Amino acid sequence: MRPVRVVTGSMAPLDRGDIDTDQIMPKQFLKRIERTGFGQFVFHDWRAQPDFVLNDERYAGASVLVTGPNFGCGSSREHAPWGLQQYGFEAIVAPSFADIFRGNCATVGLLCVELAPGPVERLIELARRDPAARLRIDLPRQTLEARGSDAPGGPALVREAFSVDAFTKRLLLEGLDEIALTLVDDRAIAGYEQRRPDWLPTTG
Amino acid sequence: MTDAPRTIAEKIWDRHVVRRRQGEPDLLYVDLHLVHEVTSPQAFEGLRLAGRGVRRPDLTLATMDHNVPTTDRRLPVADELSARQMDALAANCAQFGVRLFDRGSDRQGIVHMIGPEQGLTQPGMTIVCGDSHTSTHGAFGALAFGIGTSQVEHVLAAQTLSQSRPGLMAVEVDGELPLGVTAKDLILRVVAEIGTDGGAGHVIEYRGEAVGSLSMEGRMTVCNMSIEAGARAGLVAPDETTFAYLKGRPRAPQGAAWDAALEDWRGLVTDEGARFDRVVRLDASMFEPTVTWGTTPAMSAPVTGRVPRPEDTRDPEQARRALAYMGLAGGEAVTDIRIDRVFLGSCTNARIEDLRAAAEIVAGGRVADDVRAMVVPGSYPVKLQAESEGLHEVFTAAGFEWREPGCSMCLGMNPDILAPGERCASTSNRNFEGRQGRGGRTHLVSPEMAAAAALAGRFVDCRGAR
Ligand code: SF4
Numbered sequence: 079m080r081p082v083r084v085v086t087g088s089m090a091p092l093d094r095g096d097i098d099t100d101q102i103m104p105k106q107f108l109k110r111i112e113r114t115g116f117g118q119f120v121f122h123d124w125r126a127q128p129d130f131v132l133n134d135e136r137y138a139g140a141s142v143l144v145t146g147p148n149f150g151c152g153s154s155r156e157h158a159p160w161g162l163q164q165y166g167f168e169a170i171v172a173p174s175f176a177d178i179f180r181g182n183c184a185t186v187g188l189l190c191v192e193l194a195p196g197p198v199e200r201l202i203e204l205a206r207r208d209p210a211a212r213l214r215i216d217l218p219r220q221t222l223e224a225r226g227s228d229a230p231g232g233p234a235l236v237r238e239a240f241s242v243d244a245f246t247k248r249l250l251l252e253g254l255d256e257i258a259l260t261l262v263d264d265r266a267i268a269g270y271e272q273r274r275p276d277w278l279p280t281t282g
Numbered sequence: 283m284t285d286a287p288r289t290i291a292e293k294i295w296d297r298h299v300v301r302r303r304q305g306e307p308d309l310l311y312v313d314l315h316l317v318h319e320v321t322s323p324q325a326f327e328g329l330r331l332a333g334r335g336v337r338r339p340d341l342t343l344a345t346m347d348h349n350v351p352t353t354d355r356r357l358p359v360a361d362e363l364s365a366r367q368m369d370a371l372a373a374n375c376a377q378f379g380v381r382l383f384d385r386g387s388d389r390q391g392i393v394h395m396i397g398p399e400q401g402l403t404q405p406g407m408t409i410v411c412g413d414s415h416t417s418t419h420g421a422f423g424a425l426a427f428g429i430g431t432s433q434v435e436h437v438l439a440a441q442t443l444s445q446s447r448p449g450l451m452a453v454e455v456d457g458e459l460p461l462g463v464t465a466k467d468l469i470l471r472v473v474a475e476i477g478t479d480g481g482a483g484h485v486i487e488y489r490g491e492a493v494g495s496l497s498m499e500g501r502m503t504v505c506n507m508s509i510e511a512g513a514r515a516g517l518v519a520p521d522e523t524t525f526a527y528l529k530g531r532p533r534a535p536q537g538a539a540w541d542a543a544l545e546d547w548r549g550l551v552t553d554e555g556a557r558f559d560r561v562v563r564l565d566a567s568m569f570e571p572t573v574t575w576g577t578t579p580a581m582s583a584p585v586t587g588r589v590p591r592p593e594d595t596r597d598p599e600q601a602r603r604a605l606a607y608m609g610l611a612g613g614e615a616v617t618d619i620r621i622d623r624v625f626l627g628s629c630t631n632a633r634i635e636d637l638r639a640a641a642e643i644v645a646g647g648r649v650a651d652d653v654r655a656m657v658v659p660g661s662y663p664v665k666l667q668a669e670s671e672g673l674h675e676v677f678t679a680a681g682f683e684w685r686e687p688g689c690s691m692c693l694g695m696n697p698d699i700l701a702p703g704e705r706c707a708s709t710s711n712r713n714f715e716g717r718q719g720r721g722g723r724t725h726l727v728s729p730e731m732a733a734a735a736a737l738a739g740r741f742v743d744c745r746g747a748r
Contacts, residue, residue: 095600096478096578100714105695109349109363111323111370123716148479151512152714153693154414155321156430177482177514178414182430243446244305256432257332260309260440263301267337267442270300270311275546277539278313279402281381282340 079187081253085168085215087141089205089224092131097145098152099179103161116157117164136209144171144201150179159183169215171222173198184246185256191215191222197238204235211235217242217250287553289450290519291485294425294550298408300442307446313407315437317344317380318393319371320695321412325435326374337441339379343402344371346385347392348695352658352685355385364696378438391661391687394418394629398502399663401531405520405547410437415629415711417508420517421501422524423550425485427515448514451484452558455492457567462745464639465500466631466709466728468492469507470572470582476562478580481513484559487552488518492566498527499635506630507711510579520547573616573741574713574726576604581713585616585731585743607715608723609703616741619725623706624655624736625718626682628692631709631729632660637668640733641676643747649681650739656683656698658690682736694719707735 107119124130131137143162149172150158159182162170169189183190193201201224204211210227220242223234249256260267288296301309315338322344329335336342349364351357359365368385375382383390389400394415397403405423410416412434419426429443437443453472473480486508488501496504501518508516525544528534535543570584581604583589591612595601605612610619626632626640637659649655657677659665665687668674674684691698692710700706700722709732713724727735734747 094603095597098578098712098714100693100712100717104716104720105693108320108695109361109367111327111367113324113327123720148482148512151478152414152509152712154412154428154430156324156412156432159430174479174482176479176512178428178430178509182432185430185432245307245446256444257334257436257439260436260442260444263309266301266309267311267440271441274311274313275542277535277543278407279404279533279535280340281314281343281402281533 079185079253079255082168082187082189082250083217085141085189087168087213088137088139088210089142089144089201089213090131090137090140091202091205092143092145093202095146096148096151099150099155099158100152102150102158103155108155108157113160114164116161117166120161120165139166141167142169142171142213142215143167144198144205147173147195149175151176154178156182156186159186159188163188171198171201184249187250187253189215189217189250191240193222193238193240197236200236217247287555289487289552289556289558290423290517290550291425291448291450291487294406294408295447307444309442309444310408312410312437312441312443313341314397314402314409315342316393316397316409316411316416317342317434318348318413319346319367320348321431322374322434323367323370325412325431325438326378328435329378329438334439336378336380336438339381341441342380342438343396344375344380345383345390345393345396346371348689348693350385350686350688351696352688352690352698355686361697388662388666391663392629392632392689394506395633395661395664398422398498399531399661401528401534404528404534404543405524405550410443414509415506417513417516418502418506418629420505420508420515421498423517423520423547425515425517428509449484449559450557451481451486451513451560452562453486453488454490454561454563455488455566456490456563457492457565458495459492459566459569462730463569463571464728464730465496465503467569467572468566469504470574470579470726471564471569473507473511473579474582475564476511478510478578479512481508481511484513486511486513486516488516493518494521497635498523499633502633503630507579510711519552520550571728571731571744573731575608575610575616576601577607577713577715578604579711579713579726582726583616585741587616589614589616609705617743618740620705620740621653621707621725621735622704623700624653624732625658625691625706625708625710626656626729626732627658627660627690628710629660630711632658632664634664634667636709636729637664637673640729641673643730643733643744644680644682644737645676647680647737649736653736653739655681655736656685658685659687661687691718693717707732707741
């Protein structure tokens with residue numbers, strides 16, 4: 079996984095709650111056995127609607143998706159974060175995320191930033207008014223700043239601190255391979271296996 | 283470990299901690315890892331790229347379910363991509379020594395069916411699978427999580443999973459479910475009550491009289507849909523119902539091992555005085571057969587009621603969008619909603635008890651003229667059992683299609699899908715936009731309600747249909 083430190087760029091506003099992973103990556107694309115090539119399929123069915131935000135050229139190069147609460151609910155499909163990332167999003171900002179989705183994002187290096195509903199709304203308004211507005215998310219400092227496109231060096235129009243759990247932060251910053259990290263403790267795992275009751279079932 | 287009173291979830295958690303470090307999630311041992319064809323190919327590929335093996339193939343079990351056609355299993359799979367994905371699973375299982383219930387196996391079935399059927403799902407275990415409905419296994423008093431593909435790879439390589447400690451939530455359902463009101467109606471009501479993210483970050487323990495009197499099948503239906511309330515997992519305390527279900531199953535302990543296991547399982551209770559972070563209490567005697575009207579499982583109404591008008595809901599904007607997608611105006615009586623299709627299947631409601639309950643309503647009746655109805659048993663053992671009881675004849679005589687087991691129209695990765703605009707009474711768990719086919723409209727109901735709707739061509743109260 080590539081390390082994540084600072085994400086900068088413009089925002090795509092998608093003002094809906096409860097967006098499920100079936101919408102983010104519909105089932106017909108889950109048949110692929112590769113890990114790449116999902117970007118073009120993201121929000122596939124919604125993209126058939128001309129007024130869908132990602133069909134609006136002004137948001138074409140957005141690197142941050144700003145959206146509603148409980149984002150990524152439903153199916154555990156990691157194809158959803160793969161698709162968002164391969165489409166070009168480096169971070170998602172929302173009032174809340176579904177648990178499995180958030181975990182999947184952490185392992186693939188897609189930054190989930192949780193903010194209170196108020197600031198998220200202000201970001202959405204800003205992105206609508208000024209599609210080229212610039213966002214800067216600083217993971218080491220855990221801050222987010224948005225500036226108007228007319229005043230890129232000016233004062234931040236939205237400035238928020240966000241929290242992220244220490245372990246996820248480390249994973250993202252260092253781009254760690256969690257499996258390698260776990261396998262360091264091979265002896266602890268083997269020791270645990272010695273202690274397991276022998277009536278537990280096996281599939282063999 | 284501590285002597286302080288603990289919940290079941292804490293007890294299971296504590297006994298599975300392999301490594302605990304300050305500022306890191308706990309590393310938990312995984313007792314059973316279930317695998318299916320959709321979320322595993324990239325995980326196996328990751329192992330190959332890193333030169334890693336599967337640590338415990340003997341704690342891993344694979345099945346094919348999402349892509350399998352539900353027509354004659356001897357025929358080749360027409361969809362090339364589906365075939366390629368299933369071939370990949372077979373090849374991966376062969377290479378890494380993982381047991382597979384392949385198409386054609388008499389034990390094949392939906393991934394959440396096979397564990398309980400084989401007696402592999404037992405109280406006190408940790409169970410994971412690259413599938414959000416892994417919460418189903420919590421019905422046995424196990425701690426069962428859905429995970430993503432990177433985590434599947436992690437578990438394959440290390441038989442462990444790092445997880446932060448969840449919050450603890452109790453959903454206590456007191457009173458008795460009225461006749462004709464099912465586990466499905468109970469969980470739809472819970473999801474409506476706490477919301478699509480009401481369980482986020484939490485393990486839900488379902489408690490109370492109404493839960494305790496459910497069969498194992500009913501408990502699986504309830505725990506299955508924990509994820510629709512955003513919960514990390516859902517579970518029910520193991521009891522005599524659990525033990526009776528397990529006894530004699532192929533992989534359940536036997537003889538002295540059974541006694542040892544039983545002693546252990548009996549300790550899996552939430553101690554007096556144990557603390558939950560959140561408690562929700564509901565009265566089952568008020569529940570009714572339920573029908574979802576919108577595009578999240580939380581949007582539902584009793585069959586005796588009406589579809590709400592957007593302005594009467596918590597989030598009018600969201601309700602308006604959902605109603606527009608569903609082709610409803612809001613305000614209509616639930617029993618005025620006409621349907622085109624009926625799907626009796628999925629890991630929520632395609633166990634033998636579900637088919638029996640539906641067959642009881644269908645018996646002697648006739649599927650309405652313009653309705654196409656199908657039954658897709660959740661697994662091969664269920665299909666064989668149903669056929670030995672003659673249920674398939676009840677269904678086919680009434681005009682239902684009797685299919686081969688698989689996920690089928692629950693998500694439509696195989697050819698079983700809705701056409702745009704088609705309206706379906708479905709016993710599955712998700713009514714998301716396009717879930718059963720692009721533009722398809724899904725109403726989630728119990729098997730009894732689905733059966734009654736098939737005959738009437740619209741939703742009717744199954745309590746009057748028997
Ligand atoms: S039946 Fe539906 S919900 Fe269950 S595992 Fe299959 S696709 Fe998922």
